[in-house]
Amino acid sequence: MSVVGFTDIVQGPLALYLQYSLKIGGDVAQHSQIVQQAFNAQLQFLQLASQSGKPSNQNDLINLLRPTSDCISNIQNFRESNRTSPFFNHLSAVSESIPALGWVTVSPAPAPYVKEMNDAGQFYxxxxxxxxxxKNKIHVDWVKSWTQTLTDLQAFVKQWHTTGAPLPPPPMDFSAPIADDNLDRSALFAQLNQGANITSHLKKVTPDMQSHKNPALKQGGPVSSITPSHTSGVSSGVRVDKPPKFVxxxxxxxxxxxxxxxxxxxxNAEMNNVVYLYNCxxxxxxxxxKINSxxxxxxxxxxxxxDNLVAVIEFINCQSVQMQVFGKVPTISIDKTDGCQIYLSQDSLDVEIVSAKSSEMNVLIPKGNGDYTEIPIPEQFKTTILPNQTLKTLVVENKG
Incomplete structure (x- = not known):
C-alpha cells in the first residue's frame, strides 16, 4: 500500500507539474525531467524496500539510495548552472525543496521534514x-502543482512511514551533491521560532572551558565536554577536519x-565581549x-x-546562514555571503544593513502577531554616467 500511495503522487500532482513544465518550456521543462527521474528513483527504492526489507549492510543501502541522491544533486546543479535563466525562480523553487525526497533518511517523524522543505521553496x-x-496563468498552475506534490508527499509519509522508512538512516547527504561541500540553502532553523524556550537544554561555558582560567586550552586542544550533537535529520555532508572549539x-x-x-x-557575557564563529x-x-559584536x-x-549588540554583526564568506535579534542591533554587515535570513525585532527596525558581493538576502520584519513580513535585499544595480562625468547608481528590481 505504501508503493501504491507513492504511485498516486507520481500519477497525480507530479504528472500535472510535468505537464505545466512542458508548457512553460525552456529550462523549466528540462529541469522537470530530472525531477521526474528523482521521483522514479524513489519509487523504485520503495518497491525494493517493500519486497526485500532492510538491506543486509550499510553499503547496500547507500547504493540503493544513490540514484535518488544523484538526481537531487543534478537538480540543484542545474539551477546553479543557469543563474541567468529567465526562469531562475522556477528552478530555485524546485531546487530548494527537492531535498524533501531525503525523508527516507530522517528518523523519527520524517513528515515534518517534508513540510520544512516545502516551506523552504516558498520564497521562490x-x-x-x-x-x-x-501574465500567464500556467505559471500559477505550475506553482500549485509543485507545492501540492510535496504536500501529498508529506501526507503519504505521515500515513505510511510515521516513524521513518523501514531502514536505519544512512550516512548520506540529501541536501547537497555527493562528494561536494556545497550545501543546499533550504534549511530552516526551527529554533528561531521558540522564543524564550530556545535556551532550554543548551550546554553552557563553564570556568574550565575559559582559556583565561584554563591555560591548557590555548594550546588549541578541543574542549572535551563540548561535542557536536547530531540533532539534524539530514547530515551536513561537510567534513570538518579540526576538532570543535568553544572557549x-x-x-x-x-x-x-x-x-x-x-x-x-x-x-554571562559582558558588554565589551566579542563572539567569533568560524567554519561552523x-x-x-x-x-x-548584551555584547559588543x-x-x-x-x-x-x-x-x-x-539579545543585544553594541556595534555590529558581520557575516563573511558564509552560506545559508540565519540570525535573529530579540533586542537592538545597530549594524548588520554581509560580505561574500550566499543566503542570509535576518529576523529583526521591533526594537531593531532602525538597523543599518550593509551588503557586498552577496546574494539571496532577506530581511524579516515582525508584524506584531508572531508572523513576519519577508523583504529581499536588492542584489542588482544600474549605473549610468551623468553629464558631469560622475556616476549615478540605482537599485534594479530582481525579476529572476
Missing part, C-alpha cells in the same frame, strides 16, 4: 506568482569547527545578554540568536 514560488500571475579567551568567545551542534550557549556547519549559537566567518547552514 511567491516570486513566481508575483512575476507571472498577471572564552578573555573578552573573546571562540566557536570554531562545530558541526551539527544546536546546543551552543554563550551566557549546521549549528545554532545562542547569546544571552559578533563575527560569523566561513560558516554554512548556521543560525545565531542574540
Amino acid at each position: 514560488t511567491n516570486r513566481v506568482l508575483k512575476d507571472w500571475k498577471e 572564552r579567551d578573555g573578552k573573546k568567545w571562540l566557536i570554531e569547527h562545530q558541526k551539527g551542534n544546536h546546543q551552543l550557549l554563550v551566557e 556547519v549546521d549549528s545554532t549559537v545562542i547569546i544571552k545578554g 559578533i563575527t560569523v566567518d566561513s560558516c554554512k547552514k548556521t543560525a545565531i540568536v542574540f
Whole structure:
C-alpha cells in the first residue's frame, strides 16, 4: 500500500507539474525531467524496500539510495548552472525543496521534514506568482502543482512511514551533491521560532572551558565536554577536519569547527565581549545578554540568536546562514555571503544593513502577531554616467 500511495503522487500532482513544465518550456521543462527521474528513483527504492526489507549492510543501502541522491544533486546543479535563466525562480523553487525526497533518511517523524522543505521553496514560488500571475496563468498552475506534490508527499509519509522508512538512516547527504561541500540553502532553523524556550537544554561555558582560567586550552586542544550533537535529520555532508572549539579567551568567545551542534550557549557575557564563529556547519549559537559584536566567518547552514549588540554583526564568506535579534542591533554587515535570513525585532527596525558581493538576502520584519513580513535585499544595480562625468547608481528590481 505504501508503493501504491507513492504511485498516486507520481500519477497525480507530479504528472500535472510535468505537464505545466512542458508548457512553460525552456529550462523549466528540462529541469522537470530530472525531477521526474528523482521521483522514479524513489519509487523504485520503495518497491525494493517493500519486497526485500532492510538491506543486509550499510553499503547496500547507500547504493540503493544513490540514484535518488544523484538526481537531487543534478537538480540543484542545474539551477546553479543557469543563474541567468529567465526562469531562475522556477528552478530555485524546485531546487530548494527537492531535498524533501531525503525523508527516507530522517528518523523519527520524517513528515515534518517534508513540510520544512516545502516551506523552504516558498520564497521562490511567491516570486513566481508575483512575476507571472498577471501574465500567464500556467505559471500559477505550475506553482500549485509543485507545492501540492510535496504536500501529498508529506501526507503519504505521515500515513505510511510515521516513524521513518523501514531502514536505519544512512550516512548520506540529501541536501547537497555527493562528494561536494556545497550545501543546499533550504534549511530552516526551527529554533528561531521558540522564543524564550530556545535556551532550554543548551550546554553552557563553564570556568574550565575559559582559556583565561584554563591555560591548557590555548594550546588549541578541543574542549572535551563540548561535542557536536547530531540533532539534524539530514547530515551536513561537510567534513570538518579540526576538532570543535568553544572557549572564552578573555573578552573573546571562540566557536570554531562545530558541526551539527544546536546546543551552543554563550551566557554571562559582558558588554565589551566579542563572539567569533568560524567554519561552523549546521549549528545554532545562542547569546544571552548584551555584547559588543559578533563575527560569523566561513560558516554554512548556521543560525545565531542574540539579545543585544553594541556595534555590529558581520557575516563573511558564509552560506545559508540565519540570525535573529530579540533586542537592538545597530549594524548588520554581509560580505561574500550566499543566503542570509535576518529576523529583526521591533526594537531593531532602525538597523543599518550593509551588503557586498552577496546574494539571496532577506530581511524579516515582525508584524506584531508572531508572523513576519519577508523583504529581499536588492542584489542588482544600474549605473549610468551623468553629464558631469560622475556616476549615478540605482537599485534594479530582481525579476529572476
